[in-house]
Amino acid sequence: MLELVIISTLNGVLYGMLLFLMASGLTLIFSMMGVLNFAHASFYMLGAFFGYQISKFTGFWVGLVVAPVVVGGIGALVERYGLRNVHRHGHVPELLFTFGLAYVIEEVVQMVWGKLPVDYRVPGALDFPAFTVFGTNYPAYKLFMLAISVAIFIALLVALTRTRVGLIIQAALTHPNMVAMLGHDVPKVFMLVFGVGTGLAAVAGVIAGPALVTQANMAGLLGPILFVVVVVGGLGSLTGAFAASLLIGLVQTFAISLDVSVASVLQSLGIDAAPSGGVLGDLWNVTIAQIGPIIPYLLLVLVLIARPTGLLGNREA
Amino acid sequence: MVKTLARITAAGLVALAASTALAAPMSLKIAFVDPLSGGGASTGEAGLKTFQFMADQLNAKNTDLKLEVTGYDNKLNPQESLVQLQKAIDSGARIVVQGNGSSVGAALIDFVGKYNDRNPGKEILYLNYAAVDPALTNAKCNYWHFRFDANSDIKMAALTNYIKGKPEIKKVYLINQDYSHGQAVRAAARAMLKEKRPDIQIVGDEVAPLQKVNDFSPYIAKIKASGADTVITGNWAQDMALLLKAAGDAGLQANFYTYYGGGSGGPTAIKQANLPDRVFQISEGYANIDYKPAHDFEAAFRAKTGQEITYARIVNLMNVLSKATLTAKSTDPKAIAKAMDAIHNDTLYGKDSFIRPDDHQIFQPIYISRFGPVDTAKVMDSENTGWGWTGAGEIAAQDTLLPTTCKMDRPS
Structure with missing residues (x-):
């Protein structure tokens, strides 16, 4: 039992941090800027492919630095020449714009790199088991992911709450006219935030690419769970997103290790009332492990009903 | 005269048409x-x-x-x-x-x-x-x-016939995708293992949502805790690749018998997970079967x-x-x-x-092949990994004949 708890906790924390790594850029754009960026996962994918391409020539570490800068630049250009024009028409055109952009990016990636997964490897320097718990290895690369996640969290938190730029960003979100009156270039601030947000997505891509599968449909596979993290954590709250990532990582991991169903619980209480067939029988016998990966979405629905601001948010979704 | 000419022409045309019909391919x-x-x-x-x-x-x-x-x-x-x-x-x-x-x-x-x-x-x-x-x-x-x-029952029949001759397989873990194919694989595995190798213990029977899981580490932790020496899976595409990667990361020492380990992207994932000679595939063929044509x-x-x-x-x-x-x-x-x-x-x-x-x-005939490092000068590798499929077993067509319940309406 202890073994199960320790291993599940470790796996949960590692997965949660991977989620935060991927969601951090989205938090910045979606919850700080208020732009629902459907193309976020596409920038993440671009990051992974750029990282892969660069790593083929110069190694992983150069890719880790260069790819996010390039993708962030593309993001800033997209904001400057695309999003800014549709921004004044409100949220729906914005949403449609990023929706279309996601398809464009996916097609371009398919044209350049093809539809098959590419062989993007963990760098040799991190390709060893860092430690072993109860006979299970934990690769150094996963710890590296965890460290980067925590570093990004702290850096963003400090930048947003302790620096002048952060103050202006927060003010520009709620009172753009006032901030402009005070002499700040609000559109430029938005461009910067969007660029940094997409750059962070690319960091996640470069790092998650070797750990997951780098292929042209990776954006579509990842998309939904990130919105869950941001909404459950609460709009406008970085700490919320961090907590939600951990929560979802842990809940999902523990759920998978529980082979418990309604029928088995009742049976252990000495009640043998399970219907054997039909829809009811299925519901009765489905284990928590089986529904584990669906739990975050259930959580999303419940949070929106019971607490529309999310765990730590201050705005309604 | 005119009539005769017309007849000759007509006959000629018919002959011509017939000859072109013969010459033109279907x-x-x-x-x-x-x-x-x-x-x-x-x-x-x-x-x-x-x-x-x-x-x-x-x-x-x-x-x-x-x-x-x-x-x-x-x-x-x-x-x-x-x-x-x-x-x-x-x-x-x-x-x-x-x-x-x-x-x-x-x-x-x-x-x-x-x-x-x-x-x-x-x-x-x-x-x-x-x-x-x-x-x-x-x-x-x-x-x-x-x-x-x-069909998936035939493949399972072939696999279980192969397992019959492998006494070292003692504990089997089933992990599949939660939809018709995955369910069919798990049902067939249970039924056929019970019949052919009643001594084998099925230590886990898991289904995961189709193409929704990003991290298989928790599943691997369960497999490890169960003490399984063999995993049977019908997973494909990302679900196959991520399962193998998680296994490689955690250092799971089990063999994987797969339906689709050789699908596009599979070989790349096995190489990345660094699981030499641990992943097997049940299929109707593989590149290195010893047959020149x-x-x-x-x-x-x-x-x-x-x-x-x-x-x-x-x-x-x-x-x-x-x-x-x-x-x-x-x-x-x-x-x-x-x-x-x-x-x-x-x-x-x-x-x-x-x-x-x-x-x-x-x-x-159904073949069981295994994926591992090969000498690329002599045999073919897959997806430029330097690793390739080599034979582990062959099951004759006769040994895969399963009964059918089909009652076919034949056109008269």
């Missing part, structure tokens, strides 16, 4: 209905390329039969498949080939059955190259449907298409189709189906295969 349009966009696109494209390569090969070989394959994108959706099939029929296709997704397969069987009842004389034929739900040749079987892939064919295929043969069954399907059409001397699907009903044909690997008339399921 032409057969084949509609390929499978995903060519979205998540299934890579698989669909690999299939289409194999079909087109085969059409080119056969057209060069037989000048009196021209095969033409056209791709129709069904977006992996049963409803869209029927729309696309109708489009294909309207442009003259009478043969439809499909493989991805048994749900699509079931919809096509249903459509083709009804269409042929309503349009006698204009029948269409459905040749299935990869939809492996056993129901398609049992409860849902139809005279107009032929399956060229071993197959080697030459594979080499030609790689040179032309830039990919490897992941669908030996498509090669078999096209050979059977061509043989049946030439035997029937007609491109009428009714005549082709009749010629195909109990046809025997050599597979790509030079072994006999045959269609069983009772359910139109093909039977052929």
